[in-house]
Amino acid sequence: MSELDELYREVIIDHGRSPRNRHALEGETVVSQEGYNPLCGDRLTLYLDLRDGVVADAGFTGEGCAISTASASLLTERVQGLSVADADALFARFRAVMTDAPLPAGEAPELEALEVLEGVRAYPMRVKCATLAWHTLHALLAGDDEAPATTE
Numbered sequence: 001m002s003e004l005d006e007l008y009r010e011v012i013i014d015h016g017r018s019p020r021n022r023h024a025l026e027g028e029t030v031v032s033q034e035g036y037n038p039l040c041g042d043r044l045t046l047y048l049d050l051r052d053g054v055v056a057d058a059g060f061t062g063e064g065c066a067i068s069t070a071s072a073s074l075l076t077e078r079v080q081g082l083s084v085a086d087a088d089a090l091f092a093r094f095r096a097v098m099t100d101a102p103l104p105a106g107e108a109p110e111l112e113a114l115e116v117l118e119g120v121r122a123y124p125m126r127v128k129c130a131t132l133a134w135h136t137l138h139a140l141l142a143g144d145d146e147a148p149a150t151t152e
């Protein structure tokens, strides 16, 4: 395992053990969405406080494996302050990173904090754990009534 892989692994373990923003949000501007990954049993509810088209705050609750928890934790840190459009664009890029080609170096600096999850791609069963929170985010931002799918 390279030093970088080791660093990434530590970030995932850290966020998995001590998730950030693990709490529900309340208020008139808060929207929420449930997500479920039947392959692993991960369940979460994602909360966003949307004010004037900007993610003012983000949180999540639920139970899942370390990877799904770490991914949700990283997501809630990363989307705060983003416009709804930028947050959804981040989902699209994250999904591409998790399912397609590796991210070219320096091509998308805004994804740096999320590249830690790229190593998960080596374990196809766990990709759905890592993407669960992101599909939930997308469903929430897109206003889909359907439960988020983690089928890709």
Ligand code: ZN
Binding pocket: 037, 040, 041, 042, 064, 065, 066, 067, 068, 128, 129
């Ligand atoms: Zn999982």
